[in-house]
Amino acid sequence: MSPRLQRVLILGLISLGILIVGFFGIRALFALREFRRHGGPPPPLAEAFEKRETDVELIRDWMTVPYISMTYQVHPRELFDALAISPRENEEKSLLQINEEFFPDQPGIVIELIKAVVQAQQANQVAPKGVGPDSPATPASE
Numbered sequence: 228m229s230p231r232l233q234r235v236l237i238l239g240l241i242s243l244g245i246l247i248v249g250f251f252g253i254r255a256l257f258a259l260r261e262f263r264r265h266g267g268p269p270p271p272l273a274e275a276f277e278k279r280e281t282d283v284e285l286i287r288d289w290m291t292v293p294y295i296s297m298t299y300q301v302h303p304r305e306l307f308d309a310l311a312i313s314p315r316e317n318e319e320k321s322l323l324q325i326n327e328e329f330f331p332d333q334p335g336i337v338i339e340l341i342k343a344v345v346q347a348q349q350a351n352q353v354a355p356k357g358v359g360p361d362s363p364a365t366p367a368s369e
Contacts, residue, residue, distance in 0.1 A: 283299070284342075287322075288338055290321060295341060299348075301345055305344055305348065306345075309340050310329070310341075312325065
């Protein structure tokens, strides 16, 4: 191979390398700019469940006891105690499955028991001071 052909080949390969690096570099810059546009990560799971649900009429038979426990912030032990069943092997079952297995002659009794326990638990929890419709407004300082 002649020296002139070697120089052309080397310059051609270097040029091709620079083009490839430039192409993928520009793509990386566009991807980074798009990535920054999406904002930060979602809030932690704990923040998502800080606000608890209070309407017990939203409880449905497809829900599980742990799901209701997390949504309404009631300890799952209290719910299982109200149903008089063991949490072992029953945590993954829906309220409908629990009702069919443990109370086959009383349709809907499990949902009613769960609603009653959640309502009783909510009645026992006191709202923080200064929160609620009956709390007096604090006067503005002058």
